[in-house]
Amino acid sequence: MDTDPDSPVNKPRLGSSFPSGRFMMNSRKKIPKLDDVRSNGWLEAMISSSPPRKRLVKDFNVEIAPEDDFAQRAWMLKYPSAITSFSHIAAQAKDKKIAMFLDYDGTLSPIVDDPDRALMSDAMRAAVKDVAKYFPTAIISGRSRDKVYELVGLTELYYAGSHGMDIMTPANVNGSPEDTNSDQQGEEVNLFQPAKEFIPVIEEVYRSLVELTKGIKGAKVENHKFCASVHYRNVDEKDWPLVAQRVHDHLKQYPRLRLTHGRKVLEVRPVIEWNKGKAVEFLLESLGLSNNDDFLPIFIGDDKTDEDAFKVLREKKQGFGILVSSVPKESNAFYSLRDPSEVKKFLKTLVKWRKMEEDSTGH
Numbered sequence: 001m002d003t004d005p006d007s008p009v010n011k012p013r014l015g016s017s018f019p020s021g022r023f024m025m026n027s028r029k030k031i032p033k034l035d036d037v038r039s040n041g042w043l044e045a046m047i048s049s050s051p052p053r054k055r056l057v058k059d060f061n062v063e064i065a066p067e068d069d070f071a072q073r074a075w076m077l078k079y080p081s082a083i084t085s086f087s088h089i090a091a092q093a094k095d096k097k098i099a100m101f102l103d104y105d106g107t108l109s110p111i112v113d114d115p116d117r118a119l120m121s122d123a124m125r126a127a128v129k130d131v132a133k134y135f136p137t138a139i140i141s142g143r144s145r146d147k148v149y150e151l152v153g154l155t156e157l158y159y160a161g162s163h164g165m166d167i168m169t170p171a172n173v174n175g176s177p178e179d180t181n182s183d184q185q186g187e188e189v190n191l192f193q194p195a196k197e198f199i200p201v202i203e204e205v206y207r208s209l210v211e212l213t214k215g216i217k218g219a220k221v222e223n224h225k226f227c228a229s230v231h232y233r234n235v236d237e238k239d240w241p242l243v244a245q246r247v248h249d250h251l252k253q254y255p256r257l258r259l260t261h262g263r264k265v266l267e268v269r270p271v272i273e274w275n276k277g278k279a280v281e282f283l284l285e286s287l288g289l290s291n292n293d294d295f296l297p298i299f300i301g302d303d304k305t306d307e308d309a310f311k312v313l314r315e316k317k318q319g320f321g322i323l324v325s326s327v328p329k330e331s332n333a334f335y336s337l338r339d340p341s342e343v344k345k346f347l348k349t350l351v352k353w354r355k356m357e358e359d360s361t362g363h
Contacts, residue, residue, distance in 0.1 A: 046232070046240055046261060075328035082322045082335035082346050089335070090353050092320075096296040098350075099289055099319075100131055101280055101309065103301030104141040104148050107324050107343055111263065111302075113234050115222065120151065124340065127347040132156045134354045138283055140164055140276050142267065142305055144224040162226035163269065163305055164279025167192040169286055192282065195226045198256075198270040202228055205254060205268055212246045219243055226270070233264040262303045276301075277308035293318070300324060300343055307332050322346070 082089060102108060108128065109118040120128075131137050138158035141148040145161025145168060152159075160167040169190045206223040209230055213219040218234030232243045247266050251259055260267045280299060281290065289295040297319035299309040310321030310332035321333035324343060337343050 046244060046264075046266070071328055076336070079323060079331060079333060079336040081342075082337050083342060083349065085335060086346070086349055086353070093296050093353075094357075096294050097289065097292075098135040098354075099284060099287060099295060099297040100135045100137040101283070101297065101299040102128070102137065102139050102343075103299075103303060103306050103324075104139055104143060104151065106263065106302035106340070107300055108139075108152070108340060110340055115220070115231060118151070120340075121344075124344050125152070125154065127344045127351075128152070129154055129156070130351045131347050134351060136287055140279050140299075140301075140309065142224065142227070142229065142262065142303070143222075144226075147224070158283060160276075160279045160283070162195070162224045163267075163274075164276045164282075165193065165195040165226040165270070165272075165274055167279060167282060169283070193226070194274050195270045195272055199225060201254065201257070202226060202268070202270075205250070205257065208250060209247060209268075212250060213243060216243055216246075228268040229262075230266040230268075231264065232266070260305070262305055267305075275308040276305055277310075277312035280309045280312055295319075298322065300337070300346075 104120075105111060105115070105118050108124055109120040112118050128137065132154065133156075136158065137156075138160060139148055139152055140160040140163075142163050143151075143161055145159050145166040148161055149159050149168075158167070158169050169192075202225065203223060206221060206228040209221045209228060213221060213230060216235060216239055218232070218236065218239075220231040220234070222229045222231070230243065230247055232240055235243055244266065247268070248259060251257055251268065256271050257268055258271050260269060276299075280297065284290045284295075284297060289297070295318070297313055298321075299306065299313060299319070300322045301309065302324035306321070306323075310323070313319040313321055314332050314334070320335065321331070322335045322337055323329075323331045323333035324337050324339065325331075326338045337346055
């Protein structure tokens with residue numbers, strides 16, 4: 001791979017709507033060795049954010065988790081199942097308005113090797129559709145808003161893409177929209193895009209990272225409009241330091257961009273005070289629920305980026321997060337679910353409970 005600072009991948013993309021110099025700084029520093037990503041913790045972070053898959057016991061065709069049983073039980077005491085604890089959740093939700101927030105990958109769809117094949121089932125789509133009949137429901141994903149809208153395909157939901165940096169709400173909803181536009185059905189919608197000015201530089205970085213990683217087998221780069229992601233799920237683990245180093249080195253030229261990590265993915269995001277937690281706060285304000293004690297927001301997600309939303313709900317002491325995970329890990333969530341199948345079961349249970357509540361009160 002050519003690492004010459006004057007090579008095409010390091011030059012600003014022509015035709016940007018503003019000078020790349022606002023986001024990029026030239027550097028003639030010698031490119032560090034691969035040991036840098038080890039010493040600065042990035043390799044360790046990549047490994048820790050990539051929990052091992054379950055092992056299959058061939059003789060009995062039974063899956064067992066690699067973690068210690070005692071640790072698993074202790075973790076479940078701290079983050080009890082949202083299904084077995086549903087009576088407690090129902091007690092909290094009684095006589096309150098629920099607002100539902102959902103991540104997509106790993107929550108509504110399984111985690112798969114190819115992100116393009118992370119499709120939600122028809123049964124899950126039906127469950128989410130039923131939830132939206134009773135509660136305002138939003139999808140907040142790291143994917144681009146257009147992509148997650150395409151994958152979910154439900155017009156009655158609110159959508160926030162790029163970790164909440166691209167929010168779409170119906171035009172009749174309150175809030176502070178930056179723009180009014182039309183959705184795929186021609187309906188008027190409000191758009192709130194706090195990182196709008198970063199679109200050209202994200203495109204520029206995306207193109208560069210495609211070039212920088214194309215020689216690494218299994219690496220995949222995606223452009224989510226307001227952020228870019230480098231997937232290493234299908235990369236041989238011995239090449240993970242190479243992925244991290246090339247991404248890390250290239251971003252040194254962009255002081256207004258930062259690098260974060262999720263489940264086997266490195267994410268390039270603008271350096272702004274905005275995340276999924278901020279998106280939840282914005283949507284609650286748009287719904288008129290931000291200062292209302294009679295509401296109960298619930299956020300269900302599986303990724304590290306969802307922790308910002310869990311933290312907001314915990315600090316507000318209103319509502320709670322539900323972590324989707326089959327392995328123990330620390331979280332700001334209150335409850336847990338093992339996988340998307342349990343998410344579907346929880347959503348269906350919630351709808352059934354609300355129907356019974358309405359029938360009992362005659363509403």
